[in-house]
Amino acid sequence: MTRIFIPKDVAALAIGADKVAKKIAEIAAARRLDVTVVRTGSRGMFFLEPLVEVETAAGRIGYGPVAPADVPALFDADFLNGGAHSLRIGRPEDHPYLARQTRLTFARCGITDPLSLVDYAELGGWRGLKRAIEMGPPAIVNEVTQSGLRGRGGAGFPTGIKWKTVADTQADRKYVVCNADEGDSGTFADRMVMEGDPFMLIEGMTIAAIAVGATKGFVYCRSEYPHAIRTFNEALRLARCGGWLGPDVAGSKHSFDIELRVGAGAYVCGEETALLDSLEGKRGIVRAKPPLPAHKGLFQRPTVVNNVLSFAAVPFILAEGGKAYADFGMGRSRGTMPIQIAGNVRYGGLFETAFGLTLGEIVNDIGGGTLSGRPVRAVQCGGPLGAYFPPSLFDTPFDYEAFTARDGLIGHGGVVVFDDTVDMAQMARFAMEFCAIESCGKCTPCRIGAVRGKEVIERIMLGTNVDANITLLEDLCQTMKFGSLCALGGFVPYPVMSALRHYPEDFRPRAAAVAAE
Amino acid sequence: MAASASDNEARPGKSGGNMPNMAVFDEARAQEIIAEHIGLEGPLLPILHAFNEEFGYVDDAAVPLIAQALNITRAEVHGVLTFYHDFRRVPAGRHMLKICRAEACQSRGSEDVARRCLSELGVDWHQTTRDGELTVEPVYCLGLCASGPAALLDDEPLGQLDPKKLAGAVEEVCGS
Numbered sequence: 251m252t253r254i255f256i257p258k259d260v261a262a263l264a265i266g267a268d269k270v271a272k273k274i275a276e277i278a279a280a281r282r283l284d285v286t287v288v289r290t291g292s293r294g295m296f297f298l299e300p301l302v303e304v305e306t307a308a309g310r311i312g313y314g315p316v317a318p319a320d321v322p323a324l325f326d327a328d329f330l331n332g333g334a335h336s337l338r339i340g341r342p343e344d345h346p347y348l349a350r351q352t353r354l355t356f357a358r359c360g361i362t363d364p365l366s367l368v369d370y371a372e373l374g375g376w377r378g379l380k381r382a383i384e385m386g387p388p389a390i391v392n393e394v395t396q397s398g399l400r401g402r403g404g405a406g407f408p409t410g411i412k413w414k415t416v417a418d419t420q421a422d423r424k425y426v427v428c429n430a431d432e433g434d435s436g437t438f439a440d441r442m443v444m445e446g447d448p449f450m451l452i453e454g455m456t457i458a459a460i461a462v463g464a465t466k467g468f469v470y471c472r473s474e475y476p477h478a479i480r481t482f483n484e485a486l487r488l489a490r491c492g493g494w495l496g497p498d499v500a501g502s503k504h505s506f507d508i509e510l511r512v513g514a515g516a517y518v519c520g521e522e523t524a525l526l527d528s529l530e531g532k533r534g535i536v537r538a539k540p541p542l543p544a545h546k547g548l549f550q551r552p553t554v555v556n557n558v559l560s561f562a563a564v565p566f567i568l569a570e571g572g573k574a575y576a577d578f579g580m581g582r583s584r585g586t587m588p589i590q591i592a593g594n595v596r597y598g599g600l601f602e603t604a605f606g607l608t609l610g611e612i613v614n615d616i617g618g619g620t621l622s623g624r625p626v627r628a629v630q631c632g633g634p635l636g637a638y639f640p641p642s643l644f645d646t647p648f649d650y651e652a653f654t655a656r657d658g659l660i661g662h663g664g665v666v667v668f669d670d671t672v673d674m675a676q677m678a679r680f681a682m683e684f685c686a687i688e689s690c691g692k693c694t695p696c697r698i699g700a701v702r703g704k705e706v707i708e709r710i711m712l713g714t715n716v717d718a719n720i721t722l723l724e725d726l727c728q729t730m731k732f733g734s735l736c737a738l739g740g741f742v743p744y745p746v747m748s749a750l751r752h753y754p755e756d757f758r759p760r761a762a763a764v765a766a767e
Numbered sequence: 768m769a770a771s772a773s774d775n776e777a778r779p780g781k782s783g784g785n786m787p788n789m790a791v792f793d794e795a796r797a798q799e800i801i802a803e804h805i806g807l808e809g810p811l812l813p814i815l816h817a818f819n820e821e822f823g824y825v826d827d828a829a830v831p832l833i834a835q836a837l838n839i840t841r842a843e844v845h846g847v848l849t850f851y852h853d854f855r856r857v858p859a860g861r862h863m864l865k866i867c868r869a870e871a872c873q874s875r876g877s878e879d880v881a882r883r884c885l886s887e888l889g890v891d892w893h894q895t896t897r898d899g900e901l902t903v904e905p906v907y908c909l910g911l912c913a914s915g916p917a918a919l920l921d922d923e924p925l926g927q928l929d930p931k932k933l934a935g936a937v938e939e940v941c942g943s
Contacts, residue, residue: 261914264926296913435869438910466808473816473853474865474909476922509807512816514851517907531811531837533850549808591913593874598913621875630870634907666871666912677870684907690850 251284252330255303257360259292259445260477266318267300273321283330291446293360294600295347303342306332312342347597352578354566354586355559356602359446365484367492370449378568382457383502390461391417394564396572398584403429403557404632404661406650412554415544416462419552424464426455427548427555430471431513431520434633436592436664439600440558444478448485452508454561456499457568458554459506467508470525473515483510517688521736522555524690535690536736559588578604583649591617593666610644613667624669632661634684635741637748638674657748674753679707681745685738696739699730703746713759720757792826801836811837811847815854824855860895862940865906865919877916883930900941
């Protein structure tokens with residue numbers, strides 16, 4: 251029997267993975283070949299999807315991107331034994347895109363059946379949890395602190411300190427909440443974890459629960475991810491059946507269970523306090539801090555709120571030790587970051603690597619420049635609230651502090667590439683428009699500022715009192731940056747101001763620009 | 768097909784196609800849904816989602832029922848219902864097309880794909896085609912950021928779209 255691996259990650263499904271799988275099964279049946287199709291997560295090389303892998307004597311051999319029409323030729327080329335074909339990429343792990351990565355969090359993604367407890371355990375799963383149970387809560391917190399792990403959702407707050415705060419707070423009930431409201435454009439790493447290696451997230455949250463003494467966990471996943479929701483709910487069911495969740499986690503005295511909750515299309519619920527209000531059944535309105543969620547979080551109880559990628563990093567840290575994780579990275583940015591290379595880029599996908607690569611290396615060497623073949627003009631890092639970087643800043647290392655020093659943010663690790671056809675005034679206008687649509691409405695700078703910001707940019711685009719309106723826009727951005735309650739209104743000045751600073755020509759009257767050429 | 772605002776498209780009771788979730792609002796069934804979820808911690812969003820799925824929208828008549836069961840005011844239920852983009856207060860078309868408008872898809876030409884699609888259907892964002900087949904909503908990121916322009920047609924993800932490919936997918940689901 252030959253095993254064939256085909257991703258069921260939504261990024262593969264969106265470009266025909268199911269049709270390819272069906273075609274392979276049909277032809278194998280017609281030719282009376284003994285094959286089993288295993289559906290996996292994605293390796294994260296989206297330019298090769300649908301990527302079909304075949305288990306051969308020489309290891310797994312990949313073919314991609316495979317269209318349904320290619321399938322008969324693949325059989326004719328004896329792909330079941332790794333035969334030569336123009337789509338053959340060899341062993342995926344030898345492909346330069348994967349070979350250059352350091353995959354700690356995404357070590358299993360794309361290799362295994364995400365819903366196989368056997369596969370998970372065989373490839374190192376649960377080792378972190380077992381060690382955590384042996385070492386006990388204070389030692390777990392120490393290990394995470396020593397790893398230098400910082401919140402991967404965007405804020406970069408040290409995870410160990412957050413956990414210690416919750417562990418040290420007395421309460422009758424504590425919660426662990428996973429922020430899976432991955433709303434940033436250009437990001438898909440949380441989704442890939444939930445679809446491709448869901449038990450890792452369950453393991454990470456369970457370790458957190460033991461560390462802080464929580465008995466209930468929630469994953470708040472955005473409704474735009476229906477496939478991730480289905481896979482993760484099934485993973486929860488299997489984990490309960492396997493004894494990894496429930497009244498005696500992995501045979502220990504710890505009780506912990508997780509419930510998946512679905513958001514309802516509000517971007518602001520990615521902000522942790524709005525997320526907590528939403529979980530409680532309220533409007534997703536940002537809370538003023540303090541109190542911190544670590545002291546008074548969900549239902550006013552001490553709550554650990556971390557991003558999917560933060561929890562997903564924890565099983566490795568517990569299994570291999572905090573130091574092993576901290577050995578990767580630079581400065582105060584320790585460990586690896588799953589960078590998501592997206593937008594108009596030739597080799598888009600997930601690239602997990604230690605902090606420190608420059609933006610230029612990410613966009614040009616790894617991403618291969620634009621898909622359109624035109625020059626790169628702008629790169630937006632950190633989602634819709636992240637700054638636009640021009641190629642002149644491509645020497646910026648991918649590191650929390652280095653990006654802050656250049657008035658940007660790495661956020662959740664999304665890198666969106668634009669070619670030279672982009673209109674940066676239009677992108678600035680879009681940033682304000684998006685903020686206006688998604689503002690929770692609690693604070694004035696965000697609620698009204700975003701609407702006024704969009705109007706001012708529209709006036710600039712029409713060439714009305716351009717200099718005065720640019721001054722007004724800069725002033726408004728200052729107000730929003732320092733006067734908003736949370737990062738939505740507070741960070742929307744990043745894309746707007748960076749567009750204005752680096753691409754001033756796009757904000758000059760169009761008629762004049764055309765005349766000048 | 769001519770445009771018609773979704774607000775005028777209230778056609779409860781019309782069901783068919785592949786969307787089994789369109790039903791007439793039914794108070795007994797509504798009470799059952801509430802009862803199924805009331806034991807959850809923070810049950811309001813799960814209840815509203817369940818209404819959305821069962822009936823295709825959340826009928827105004829559901830608001831006092833939910834308020835009563837959760838011991839909160841109707842204003843509070845209304846506040847939550849109207850805060851979130853997902854909860855519909857009028858039924859949608861039999862099929863739902865969500866086209867991504869976020870930056871990563873924009874960089875790959877999604878705005879042009881969306882404009883062409885809306886123009887061919889004769890609707891604007893948030894509207895339903897006059898025959899009640901299809902509602903088109905914007906969505907801000909489907910996590911298909913290296914495979915755009917992207918859309919979600921009912922539950923089917925679509926990537927690397929161009930105007931022709933999207934039109935074909937719509938036709939396949941809705942008929943011509």
